[in-house]
Amino acid sequence: MIDRYLLRYFLGVVDHGNFSRAARAAGVSQPTLSSGIAKLERLVGAPVFERDSRRVELTPAGTRLLAHARRIEAEFAEVERAGADTAPARLIRIGIAPSIPAAMVERAVAAARAAAPDERLELVEGTRRDLIARLDRRRLDAVAAPAEGNFTGELLFEEGYAVAMASTHRLAGRERVTAEEIAGETMLVRRHCEALAAVSRHFTDRGVRPFMAARTTNDEWALAHVRAGLGITVMPRCFAGSGVAMADLTGFDRRRRVAMMVDAAGGRAAASGSYAAMLEALRG
Structure with missing residues (x-):
């Protein structure tokens, strides 16, 4: 069986014209790529390149292999794209206290959707106490609400x-x-x-x-x-x-101080484009 990486080495040499440039493009050393091409030739049963110090050219076996290799690589790429399209989107869950005006929430949500359309944004409404409890249990990634005492997160405004x-x-x-x-x-x-x-x-x-x-x-x-x-x-x-x-x-x-609060780790919120966009919009 011919592994995909061998076909990619082969196509790299064809597209870049020599072994050294193909190796750099593939992120491997030239000896590694050369070893891969040698393995491919053993599997094919014939040399696929004629090479000397100045140029690399396809042999008849290499020419026959090229059409198959292009088609196989295109099909691999299509499978990868289909998988990416169906992969679950990043989910970010943000609690919103009801004492934040709806107009402010509307602006923040619109900014989040524009900034991170590939993320799934889940909004949860509840009392400040309920939302903080959910945040502590990591059932929410962030909470926009009035803050009391010390908190982990970002101050939005004071009024x-x-x-x-x-x-x-x-x-x-x-x-x-x-x-x-x-x-x-x-x-x-x-x-x-x-x-x-x-x-x-x-x-x-x-x-x-x-x-x-x-x-x-x-x-x-x-x-x-x-x-x-x-x-x-x-x-x-x-x-x-x-x-x-x-x-x-x-x-x-x-x-009162209104803040966007996160759990002690804060990792999921920090990696979210929706969170960052809502943070800036609510500050405004």
Whole structure:
């Protein structure tokens, strides 16, 4: 049986014109290539090259072998391409906390698909606690979420919180409002907010117990309710947008850091084009 590497040595000599250039192209020494050609000739039963110090030419047996060798190599290459087309794509699994705006996630996902179309990207939504637990068990490769304390990964941005209200609200345009000024306002509760306990404490400490018109875990709904004038709520600054006015809440100075966190090894994320593209898009 003639091994494929022998045919490739043979074709290399034909295509490059001599043994030394063919050996360099194949990444082997010239004696190794010459030994391979000698083995091929034994298997064929005849010399395939006439060679002297100046040139290498095909013998009649070499000419007959050439057509077969070209066809066999082309078929090998076709099998390799078919295998590459059906090989499983790299899978990267990224968790996204719901307190990251959908518009930011949309930009990040679009960037990831453009940067690494051959990767399979799996997005997982969940609370910060749930996503970090999955990351610790290596069921996720990275998590974009508010970070607490030290973390392994990349800081995306840092921001404060503000009172979000409809752009037509009576207090719209104010840079800062107090809890007492909005004591009579209808409010909305963002149940999954990482600062919810601190926000609630801020108002109750000041004797403010407003009517709650809606309680939601969906920030897009919360923004829709705000724009429609159903109520006001406290949100991270990154949710500022058309139809929504934001004002700082006097005395509430809490800030949050949003990061792309990876497991301690971080190897799978580091090797992913999707991860790198999402990282840059979320930083923007």
